[in-house]
Amino acid sequence: MPVDFRELEKLLVEFRDARNWKKYHTPKNLAISAVVELGELFEHFQWLSDEEILEAVKDPQKKEDIADEIADVIIYLVLLAHELEIDLDKAVDRKIRENKAKYPLSKG
Structure with a gap:
């Protein structure tokens, strides 16, 4: 689907x-921001x-964080795709088929 x-x-x-x-949302800045946020996500697993991770997410606050x-x-990646005129619906569908x-x- x-x-x-x-x-x-x-x-x-x-x-x-x-x-x-918009002036801040250049492709480079959005890509960097996505990586920064991914790093913040990794901190929860370090x-x-x-x-232990599966046990930790039983805490509603940890799961929300x-x-x-x-x-x-996801937000930064969607905005990056927008700036690069990449249709994410098509890209994801194509990748799944591949x-x-x-x-x-x-x-x-």
Whole structure:
């Protein structure tokens, strides 16, 4: 099933433009910001085992903090795609189809 990023992109661009932030949202700045936010996400996992992470997210506040960092990464990537005129719906759909061809069920 294709993902629909168009509405999210529209909301984010409207939010950004209402605050006159477009001048800061260059492709380089958005890519760097996505990496910074990804680093903040990684901080929640640093030094923990997978089991410890799964236990930690049972705490609603910890789970919300992690969700916020994931959302920040997605927001910057959607805005980056917007600035580069990349249709995320098409890109994700194409990538899923490529992965299905590259990794068919028969390969296990």
